[in-house]
Amino acid sequence: MKKTFFLVLVLILVACSQIKSDISSELKELSPKKYAQFFVNTTIDVSCELDFDCVMDSINCCSEIGADWSCINQERSNVDCPIGAEFTCPREEIPKPQVACKCLNSACFPQTLTGIQDEETIAQIKCINLCLTQQKADLTKGPCLSDEIIPNWVCDVAHSPKLPVDLLKENQCPAFSKTAGHFVEVDEKCELIKIF
Numbered sequence: 001m002k003k004t005f006f007l008v009l010v011l012i013l014v015a016c017s018q019i020k021s022d023i024s025s026e027l028k029e030l031s032p033k034k035y036a037q038f039f040v041n042t043t044i045d046v047s048c049e050l051d052f053d054c055v056m057d058s059i060n061c062c063s064e065i066g067a068d069w070s071c072i073n074q075e076r077s078n079v080d081c082p083i084g085a086e087f088t089c090p091r092e093e094i095p096k097p098q099v100a101c102k103c104l105n106s107a108c109f110p111q112t113l114t115g116i117q118d119e120e121t122i123a124q125i126k127c128i129n130l131c132l133t134q135q136k137a138d139l140t141k142g143p144c145l146s147d148e149i150i151p152n153w154v155c156d157v158a159h160s161p162k163l164p165v166d167l168l169k170e171n172q173c174p175a176f177s178k179t180a181g182h183f184v185e186v187d188e189k190c191e192l193i194k195i196f
Helices: 002-026 032-038 119-133
Strands: 054-058 069-073 099-104 107-112 144-150 153-157 182-186 192-195
Touching (some): 054 107, 069 099, 069 107, 099 119, 119 144, 119 153, 119 192
Antiparallel strands (some): 054 069, 099 107, 144 153, 182 192
């Protein structure tokens, strides 16, 4: 649990510093005072619960010409676009990156569409996201959420420490050790317990 918390903290800090670095590097034509006057009410939020919270968007109000692209939570972010002739976007054409934005450990991150991530990470993300969509269901008995969250992986709800209800056949994923060799186990609050 401590390792997960530390990893999340590091990833959020890296994402925040990257956003700050990206904004300043793409808008280098503007002096610091001029830049500050234009984006005074801008707030960028990268927190998320599900993948659909995250989108690739320009965080400096520029389109393809001079855009500063970042994975953000568009609903929680406020990009305060400047109005007036004094603001100009950098002149460099910067096409929108061909990556998907994913919610990983409660923060939006760019993920390549070709799938650089390892299958363990993908299974974990998908299992947690599936669990979060099931919050209205009764998860207290530790049901199997998916017999194939991705090929060769199941997604199961359990308790930590284990309870007798976790060992009941109806709460096990039938595919595990038959067609699936790995599992992601989450608790009732959709927090990761174990990956095997």
